[in-house]
Amino acid sequence: MRAPALVLVYHQVRDAGPEGAELAVHPDRFATHLDVLARRAEVVPLARIRDAARGRPRVALTFDDGYLDNVETAAPMLADRDLPATCFVTGWSLDADREFWWDELEHLLGPPTGGAVPPFETVLAGRRLRVDLGDAAARRRAATAITLRCYRARPDEIRATIDALATHLGVDLVMCDRHRHAGEAGIARLAEVPGITVGGHTVRHPALTAIPAAARDAEIVEGKRRLEALIGREVTQFAFPFGHAASFDDACERAVAAAGFELACRNVRGRVTPRTDPFRIPRCSVGDWSGPEFEARLDRWMRERCR
Numbered sequence: 001m002r003a004p005a006l007v008l009v010y011h012q013v014r015d016a017g018p019e020g021a022e023l024a025v026h027p028d029r030f031a032t033h034l035d036v037l038a039r040r041a042e043v044v045p046l047a048r049i050r051d052a053a054r055g056r057p058r059v060a061l062t063f064d065d066g067y068l069d070n071v072e073t074a075a076p077m078l079a080d081r082d083l084p085a086t087c088f089v090t091g092w093s094l095d096a097d098r099e100f101w102w103d104e105l106e107h108l109l110g111p112p113t114g115g116a117v118p119p120f121e122t123v124l125a126g127r128r129l130r131v132d133l134g135d136a137a138a139r140r141r142a143a144t145a146i147t148l149r150c151y152r153a154r155p156d157e158i159r160a161t162i163d164a165l166a167t168h169l170g171v172d173l174v175m176c177d178r179h180r181h182a183g184e185a186g187i188a189r190l191a192e193v194p195g196i197t198v199g200g201h202t203v204r205h206p207a208l209t210a211i212p213a214a215a216r217d218a219e220i221v222e223g224k225r226r227l228e229a230l231i232g233r234e235v236t237q238f239a240f241p242f243g244h245a246a247s248f249d250d251a252c253e254r255a256v257a258a259a260g261f262e263l264a265c266r267n268v269r270g271r272v273t274p275r276t277d278p279f280r281i282p283r284c285s286v287g288d289w290s291g292p293e294f295e296a297r298l299d300r301w302m303r304e305r306c307r
Contacts (some may be wrong), residue, residue: 003042004302005049005058005272007238007265009283012067013074014178016288023102024178024289027073032291034081040298045084045197046237047263048246049281052274057302060086062265062283064201064239065100066093067179071186075193084195088239088265091203091223092231093181100205101158103179105146108165109139122161125153125210133169151242154211155204184230191231199237200224200261207247208240208255216252220259230282236262241281243267253279 011023013030017085025033037043037059044051061078063070066089079087091263092100113204115290117133129149131142146165151157166173175181182190191198202208202219203226211219220238227235238261240248245268256279263278270282284301286294 002273003053003055003057004198005044005053005060006279006298006301007049007060007061007062007272007281007283008286009064009243009265009267010074010286011064012069012178013077014069022287025286027077029290029294030074031077033286033289033294034077034083036291036295036298037083039079040295046199046205046265046281047197049272050274050276050278062199062239063087065205066090066182066187066201068182068186071182071190075190075196078195079193082195084197086197086199086237087190087228088201088237089182089187090200090201090205090241092205093188093224093301094184094226096181097175097180098173099175099181100292101150102147102164103161105143106168106179107173107176108162108169108171108268109133109143109146111136112139114173116304117169119206122164122167123254124161151207151244151275152210155206155273168283187227188230191233197237198227198235199239200227200235201240205241207242209247210250213251213255217255217259220255220261224259224261234260236260237265238263239265239283242268269301271302 010025013027014024014025015026041057041059043056044060048062065086070087119130119132131145132138134141159235200223202223206219208216224235238256243266263281265281265283266284267285269284272281
């Protein structure tokens with residue numbers, strides 16, 4: 001029987017803090033995940049995940065966005081275990097002096113610390129949006145509403161909304177240690193770690209279906225060019241920003257192939273087989289789970305239908 005194969009996606013390996021963070025996995029739990037994989041699967045490079053194989057299940061590890069903790073925390077843990085991984089890096093994470101918008105939103109819409117705040121209104125993705133900011137529960141709902149709208153908005157619209165929200169709340173936006181980008185020096189270090197492959201993830205992390213075709217192509221090509229200039233080797237693997245079904249389409253896949261990439265990942269869950277389209281590789285998103293929960297989810301994913 002053919003061995004089942006999965007691609008896992010992480011974002012940050014750090015303490016999520018008391019409020020939790022959807023994209024963060026604690027280093028101790030990440031170590032436990034790696035221990036589970038050592039018992040249960042063969043961890044292979046992403047480029048090999050579509051190979052036909054029998055025997056143990058196979059897993060490829062990926063990381064998105066280009067956070068500093070990928071360099072300082074995750075990469076050494078992988079190197080100690082001689083495990084390969086692909087890190088998909090945005091141009092934004094190389095030299096931007098601002099956090100990603102979803103991290104800034106986390107700061108802005110945490111629990112209220114002052115007096116009453118009036119509702120916030122904006123126009124985002126071509127539609128008016130009004131959110132209540134009165135208490136912690138309202139702010140969580142507001143964060144969800146803004147995030148869902150940002151998935152369909154242009155990068156300049158998103159930045160304008162985040163800036164307007166910060167002004168509305170009277171908050172200065174600063175980059176914190178939890179959300180720090182790797183920067184050019186960090187990605188250069190990461191590329192030298194044995195087993196680590198650096199992949200493309202656009203420049204500004206837009207939903208590619210939300211921007212004009214020319215801007216879409218520039219995001220893909222320029223992100224690839226910047227990474228290749230930095231690390232001195234060809235970048236052939238790509239991950240669609242956000243990766244959900246509405247954030248890319250057939251035209252996006254063709255643009256990625258035309259740019260010279262050999263494969264592309266999305267965040268639509270499923271198993272991988274030799275028949276999987278190389279530009280439609282599914283991935284399973286991993287959370288801050290205990291060892292038993294991670295193992296149970298692996299079992300469930302391995303039994304799901306193939307993509």
